[in-house]
Amino acid sequence: MRYLIKNGSIIDPARRIATIGNVLVEDGKVTRVIDLADLAMEHQPIADDIEVINARGSVIAPGFIDMHTHVCETGEEHRETIVTATQAAARGGFTTICAMPDTQPPIDHAAMVRQVRQIARRRGAVRIEPLGAITLGRAGQSLTEMAELVEAGCVGFSDNGPLDDPALMRNVLAYAAMLEVPIMCHCEDPRLSRDWAMHEGAVSTRLGLPGYPAAAEELRIARDIALAELTGAHVHICQVSTAGGVALIRAAKERSSRISAEVTPHHLTLTDRWVLGALGPLDQHDNDAPSRRETRSRRRKKTEPGLGLPGWLDPTLLSPFDPNTRVSPPLRGEEDLEALIEGLRDGTIDAIATGHTPLSQADKECAYRLAAPGISGLETALGLVLTLVHRGEMDLVNMVAKLTEGPAGVLGRAPATLRPGAPADITVFDPDHSWTVDPSTFASRGRNTPLAGQKLKGQVMLTLSNGQIIFRRGNFGVGTGALQQASKLEGILGND
Amino acid sequence: MSTATTPKSATTTAAAATDGRRRRQLLDLDDCARAEIADILETAAAMKELLARSIKQAPALRGMNVATLFFGADADTRLSFELAARSLSANVITAGEQGIQRGESLPSIARTLYALGVDLLVVRHDEAGAPYLIAQHFGGGLINGGDGHHAHPTQALANLFTIQQKLSWLDHLKVVIVGDVLHSAVARSMLWGLGTMGAQIVLCAPHTLLGPATFWKAVWPRLTISTDLEECLVKADAVISLPLRNERIQAGLLPSLREYGRFFGLTAERLQRAAPHCLVLHHGPVREGVEMMPDVIATTQAAIADQITNAVAVRMAVLYRLAGG
Numbered sequence: 001m002r003y004l005i006k007n008g009s010i011i012d013p014a015r016r017i018a019t020i021g022n023v024l025v026e027d028g029k030v031t032r033v034i035d036l037a038d039l040a041m042e043h044q045p046i047a048d049d050i051e052v053i054n055a056r057g058s059v060i061a062p063g064f065i066d067m068h069t070h071v072c073e074t075g076e077e078h079r080e081t082i083v084t085a086t087q088a089a090a091r092g093g094f095t096t097i098c099a100m101p102d103t104q105p106p107i108d109h110a111a112m113v114r115q116v117r118q119i120a121r122r123r124g125a126v127r128i129e130p131l132g133a134i135t136l137g138r139a140g141q142s143l144t145e146m147a148e149l150v151e152a153g154c155v156g157f158s159d160n161g162p163l164d165d166p167a168l169m170r171n172v173l174a175y176a177a178m179l180e181v182p183i184m185c186h187c188e189d190p191r192l193s194r195d196w197a198m199h200e201g202a203v204s205t206r207l208g209l210p211g212y213p214a215a216a217e218e219l220r221i222a223r224d225i226a227l228a229e230l231t232g233a234h235v236h237i238c239q240v241s242t243a244g245g246v247a248l249i250r251a252a253k254e255r256s257s258r259i260s261a262e263v264t265p266h267h268l269t270l271t272d273r274w275v276l277g278a279l280g281p282l283d284q285h286d287n288d289a290p291s292r293r294e295t296r297s298r299r300r301k302k303t304e305p306g307l308g309l310p311g312w313l314d315p316t317l318l319s320p321f322d323p324n325t326r327v328s329p330p331l332r333g334e335e336d337l338e339a340l341i342e343g344l345r346d347g348t349i350d351a352i353a354t355g356h357t358p359l360s361q362a363d364k365e366c367a368y369r370l371a372a373p374g375i376s377g378l379e380t381a382l383g384l385v386l387t388l389v390h391r392g393e394m395d396l397v398n399m400v401a402k403l404t405e406g407p408a409g410v411l412g413r414a415p416a417t418l419r420p421g422a423p424a425d426i427t428v429f430d431p432d433h434s435w436t437v438d439p440s441t442f443a444s445r446g447r448n449t450p451l452a453g454q455k456l457k458g459q460v461m462l463t464l465s466n467g468q469i470i471f472r473r474g475n476f477g478v479g480t481g482a483l484q485q486a487s488k489l490e491g492i493l494g495n496d
Numbered sequence: 497m498s499t500a501t502t503p504k505s506a507t508t509t510a511a512a513a514t515d516g517r518r519r520r521q522l523l524d525l526d527d528c529a530r531a532e533i534a535d536i537l538e539t540a541a542a543m544k545e546l547l548a549r550s551i552k553q554a555p556a557l558r559g560m561n562v563a564t565l566f567f568g569a570d571a572d573t574r575l576s577f578e579l580a581a582r583s584l585s586a587n588v589i590t591a592g593e594q595g596i597q598r599g600e601s602l603p604s605i606a607r608t609l610y611a612l613g614v615d616l617l618v619v620r621h622d623e624a625g626a627p628y629l630i631a632q633h634f635g636g637g638l639i640n641g642g643d644g645h646h647a648h649p650t651q652a653l654a655n656l657f658t659i660q661q662k663l664s665w666l667d668h669l670k671v672v673i674v675g676d677v678l679h680s681a682v683a684r685s686m687l688w689g690l691g692t693m694g695a696q697i698v699l700c701a702p703h704t705l706l707g708p709a710t711f712w713k714a715v716w717p718r719l720t721i722s723t724d725l726e727e728c729l730v731k732a733d734a735v736i737s738l739p740l741r742n743e744r745i746q747a748g749l750l751p752s753l754r755e756y757g758r759f760f761g762l763t764a765e766r767l768q769r770a771a772p773h774c775l776v777l778h779h780g781p782v783r784e785g786v787e788m789m790p791d792v793i794a795t796t797q798a799a800i801a802d803q804i805t806n807a808v809a810v811r812m813a814v815l816y817r818l819a820g821g
Contacts, residue, residue, distance in 0.1 A: 197624070202714035205707060208624045208645030208684055279526065284691045284716050319632055321625025365601045367623030369644075 001467070002026045004046065005477070007036070008055030008428060012062060013401035014408075014415035023060050024050075025424040028467030033418055053477030055428050058461055061400045062416035063095025063126075063425030065407040066378065067156070068184075068238060068262060068353035071097070071128065073119070075104025080358040080445045082116070085378070086124035088356070088444035090471035092378040093403075093427035093460035095126050097356075098411070101133040102160040108133035108144045110152035117153055125470045126463075127425075129155040129411070134172055134183065140164060143175060150179050155411050158184035158238065166223060173233035182236035182260065182410055187220035187245070188212075188329065197369035199272040199330040202282060207275065207321070209369060212330050214242040221245045225252045228259060236410055237261040239355055241329040243339035250348040260410045262353040263340050265384035266327060266375055266450075269313065271334050274325045274450055275368075277318035313387065317453050323364040323371030324450040327357070330373075341393050344402060351406035352399075354381045358446020376439070376446030383456030386431055390457055396431065428462040428476075435459050521638040522814055523627050524647035525688040533656065533692060537666075539813035540657050540806070547583065547809055556816050557586035563614040565591040565605070566641070568622040572780075573641055573651070576804070577618045580811035589614065602626060606633035616818055619643070624681075637818035639811075645679050650814055652685035654807035655777055656693070659734050661806065662775050662799065669695040670771075672728045674760060675738030675787060676705045682779060683738060687716050696720070700728040701760065704749040725760055732770040737762055737787045739780035753786050762788035764795070775799060779807075 003025040010021050010033060017033075024032040046052060066089065072080040089097045099116060101107035107116060113130045120128035132154035136142050140163055149157075157176065163169050163185075176183050193216040198204050200211020221237055225248060228235035237249060240261050252259045276282060318325065325331060343349040357374025364371050385403075388394045404416040416425065437454050439447035463471040525533070546554055562581040566574050574590075581588045591609065609617060616637040619627045624644035631638050642648040660666050671690055677683045677699050690697050698720045699706065706712070709721040722728050729735065740756065750756050767774060776788070776796040784790055 200707075200711075202711045205711035206684070206715040208643075208647070208681060211707075282715060284526075284688065284718075319628055321628045323629070362601065365603050365629075367602065367621060367629065367644075368625040369623050 002047070002050045003053055003464070003467075003469070004050050005053045005055050005060055005426070005428060005462075008058050008060035010060045010418065011397055011400045012418045013397055013405045014062070014417040015419060017418075018397050023418060023426065025426070025464065025467050028424055030418050030420055030422050030424050030426070032420055053428075053462065054479060055462070055477055057432070058428050058430045059396070059400070060418070061427050061429070062404045062418055063427050063463065063465065064093045064382075064403040065096045065411075065416060066094045066354050066356065066381075067098040067351060067407045067411060068264075069097040069099060069356045069378065070102060070358065070374070071099040071116075072103065072358060074115075078360055078445070082119050082128065083123050083125075084443060084445050085356070085358070086120070086126045086128065087471075088376075088378040088442065090125045090463045090465070091443050091460060092354070092381050093429055093463055094378060095425035095427065095463060095465045096129060096416075097126060097378075098129045098131050098155060100158060100160050101131050102138065106133045106138045107131065107154075108136050108138070110145070110148045113149055113152040113154055126465050129153070131156045131158050131184065133157070134159040134163060135168075140168065143172060146176060146179060150181055154181065155413075156182045156184050156236065159186065161186050162188045162190050162220065164190070166227065169224065170227050170231060173227050173231040173235065177231055177233040180234075180412060182234045182412075184236045184238050185220070185224045186238050187217050187224060187240070189216045189219045192216035192219065195369070196330070198275050198326065199332045201272055201333050203272040203276055206282065209275075214244055214332065214336065217242050217329055218244040218248060221248045225249070225257060225259060228252075229255070229257050232258065234258040234260070239264055239267065239329055239353070240340070240343070240349065241267045241332050241336060243336045246339045246343035246348055250343065250346075253348060260350045261343075261348065262351045262407070262410070263344060263349045264353060264355040265377060265381045267329070267332065268337065268340055268344065268352070269384045269387055270315075270325070270331050270450065271337055272331050273334075274315040274318060274331055275321065276315065277320040277322055277325075278316045279320040280316055312455050312457070314454065318450060321368040322450060323366065323368055324375070324448050324452075326368060326371045326373045327355075327375045328373035341388060345394055345398070350402070350410050352381070352385055352402045353407065354378050356444070356446075357448075358444050359448045361447070364448050374446075374448060375450065376442065376444050376448050378444060379442050380437055380449060380451050380456065382429060382460055383435070383437070383458050384451075386458035387456070389431065424464050424467040426462075426464040427460060429458060429460045431458045433457070433459045433461070519818060521631055522649050522818065523631065523638070523640045525649045525652055525685050525692065528689070528692060530692050533653070533689060536653060536810070536813050536817060537657050537660055539816060540653070540809045541661075543583075543812040543816070544806065544809035546812075547805060553583055553585055555585045556821055557581065557584040557819055560586045560615045560819060561589060561613050562586040562616045562618070562815065563589040563591055563609055564618045564620075564641070565609065566620045567626070568620065570620055570642065573620060576807050577639075577641060577811050580808050581616075581815055583808070584812055584815060586616070586815070602629050603633040606630040610635050616815060639814060639818065642681050645681050645684070647685045648681040649685050650811050651682045651779055651807065652689045653814070654803060654810045655682070655686060655736060655779070656689050657806045657810050658777060658799065658803045659775060661802070663733060663773060666693050666695075669693070669733045670698070670731055671695050672698045672700055672732045672735045673738065674700040674725060674728070674735060674762070676740050676744060677701050677738065678705050678707050679741070679744070680738050683736075686736065687719070691716055691718065698722060698728045698732075700725050702750065702756075705744065726766055726769060729766055729769045732774050734775040734777060735762060735767070735770065737776060737778045737782075739778070740783065740786060753783075757786045761786060762792045764789065764791040767792060777803060779803060
């Protein structure tokens with residue numbers, strides 16, 4: 001099958017391209033990228049067997065890569081399977097997902113890697129790259145056969161949990177240094193975050209919930225950076241969530257350590273204020289002066305200056321203590337959120353990773369602290385991060401880079417690109433398409449999201465994996481679309 | 497997931513909570529206006545008169561089913577609620593800890609109790625926020641009987657009621673809350689209640705029992721926080737002494753009970769700095785020599801006993817109010 005995706009805004013960060021044009025896909029590969037300035041193409045007759053997809057007003061980008069997905073198969077198929085996870089990925093614009101090894105049994109032997117890859121090849125909608133466990137059974141005792149795991153296809157290692165023994169961590173890094181794959185560190189000192197329910201701050205103080213202080217993350221990041229410098233291994237900091245963590249990573253990168261970092265869409269856009277839900281505002285106002293209260297809430301509605309949130313994301317839609325806001329690491333404070341955005345902008349943080357954690361209803365139907373942490377994130381990731389673009393915090397090209405080139409760089413792969421000859425992993429999204437999050441329509445089995453009922457702007461319209469359409473929203477791209485509005489992207493593409 | 501599929505219910509819950517005219521649930525004092533608190537205390541005064549009679553029962557809740565759902569033992573609070581409900585002639589069901597597993601789904605318990613015809617439900621849970629989850633699945637009236645370290649509105653109202661009864665006013669008070677504030681639901685609910693009544697509030701505790709002061713100030717901006725008890729007590733109208741549990745020593749938050757008693761225990765000498773009418777409140781078994789010294793206990797015993805009666809009266813008032821009275 002051949003496709004001509006027409007008149008979209010082509011964004012290919014790896015080749016520093018942002019232009020309006022057409023992309024031709026043949027035999028699973030990108031064969032031509034035509035800038036609209038090159039009008040010659042317009043006069044060429046289009047062959048009958050080419051399906052023309054009109055992408056006017058949409059962005060054509062390389063397929064996104066999610067380097068932190070919990071797939072749950074094998075072992076917890078009630079939460080998610082390889083089929084549902086890859087379908088959710090396709091709907092979110094991801095054409096490659098890295099499967100965390102916290103399956104049952106964990107991915108700690110080459111046979112497990114082969115099995116996951118085999119199921120994925122046969123039934124998965126998108127590519128799955130397995131991550132291997134650092135220690136056998138993820139128990140934090142003895143090393144897995146890392147070289148053989150890499151040979152079988154592991155692209156990195158993670159225990160998806162803290163590795164407490166610093167001497168063991170040193171050995172892990174020293175051994176992995178020869179393998180040229182990242183060690184993905186879950187940075188939490190569990191002795192400092194014991195019994196945690198949420199981020200330690202004013203909100204946890206008000207709600208009487210035990211806190212997870214930012215220091216519990218920062219201590220571990222500092223330790224793992226020191227050990228990376230000692231061993232020369234590539235340490236990747238998973239899901240950095242604190243301002244202090246960003247500062248440590250920035251300083252390490254300035255010393256040219258082999259450090260990389262990822263951040264999730266929810267840590268970039270939501271704060272601990274979301275745990276309060278409808279219980280707002282945070283501070284005690286004067287009950288007898290409703291006029292003051294009203295003016296305050298009206299002001300917040302417009303710009304949310306005190307929350308660092310775009311006005312259309314509204315935490316008061318949630319009931320207080322909504323277990324869907326519980327995630328590890330927890331949603332942090334406003335200063336942390338701002339530091340994360342700054343870190344993403346200045347390159348301290350390399351990639352956006354969803355941390356997609358599907359959970360069953362039973363996992364969340366309990367008191368807040370006892371609810372399993374996690375957010376089902378693949379299908380809302382783009383809409384969330386685009387709020388930063390719409391707010392002018394980041395330009396669209398850079399944002400696409402953090403979803404494509406960034407994670408590819410961390411994994412040491414050839415950058416995801418639309419270069420002719422590259423495999424046609426393509427995501428087409430409309431950055432201005434408004435939609436309301438309805439978890440019941442998720443492809444993922446995990447319906448656990450704090451975003452139910454929120455309006456997001458920007459949605460994936462079409463996803464191609466290896467030249468095959470694996471997801472298409474409605475009748476996207478059918479017809480000439482001559483009457484449609486011209487691209488509204490110029491304002492948000494950035495200057496380059 | 498309830499909130500995932502019915503985000504509307506969350507907003508209506510919030511709307512009902514802020515609408516003072518017809519309150520269906522009392523989960524904390526953070527949404528109670530001054531007039532409403534005054535109204536509850538007025539009703540409580542009438543209930544207290546009832547409790548002083550020889551026939552301690554009124555027919556206000558006749559034919560209504562009141563259930564107490566307690567996770568975690570707190571016999572005092574349960575007895576107090578059940579006595580309050582019986583004094584108003586309600587049918588009382590005790591949903592015990594034995595029958596309900598800790599891990600059982602709270603929404604399904606709530607739906608079951610509602611289907612059984614429970615009109616008013618009192619919930620106590622060791623985990624903060626549990627009543628808010630139940631609220632989304634329970635159609636009747638709901639009272640938070642204490643959730644973890646978050647809120648204990650009826651106990652806070654009982655404290656306010658006791659202060660009002662003893663001092664006969666509630667305006668321009670200076671109230672000192674001393675002790676384990678960090679792990680106290682009563683303290684948090686007191687902060688809302690006292691703050692709404694316009695009191696000047698001082699928190700006094702070592703920082704292991706308090707956490708960073710900036711967090712408290714962000715929520716309650718008019719709060720004063722200090723570690724110097726003697727300075728805090730100057731001209732105080734009331735002191736609320738919080739119970740200290742042994743776990744705090746075991747968790748390494750304090751070096752010893754003895755040292756805590758020396759620096760944060762109430763003594764007659766220290767209380768001399770307070771106003772002459774100063775009231776000392778405590779809502780639990782008092783530990784002699786730790787939270788307060790024997791000489792203080794001797795002079796305040798009466799108030800502490802009275803507080804227990806007052807708590808029943810306040811709970812009657814709250815039940816009566818939620819039942820639509």
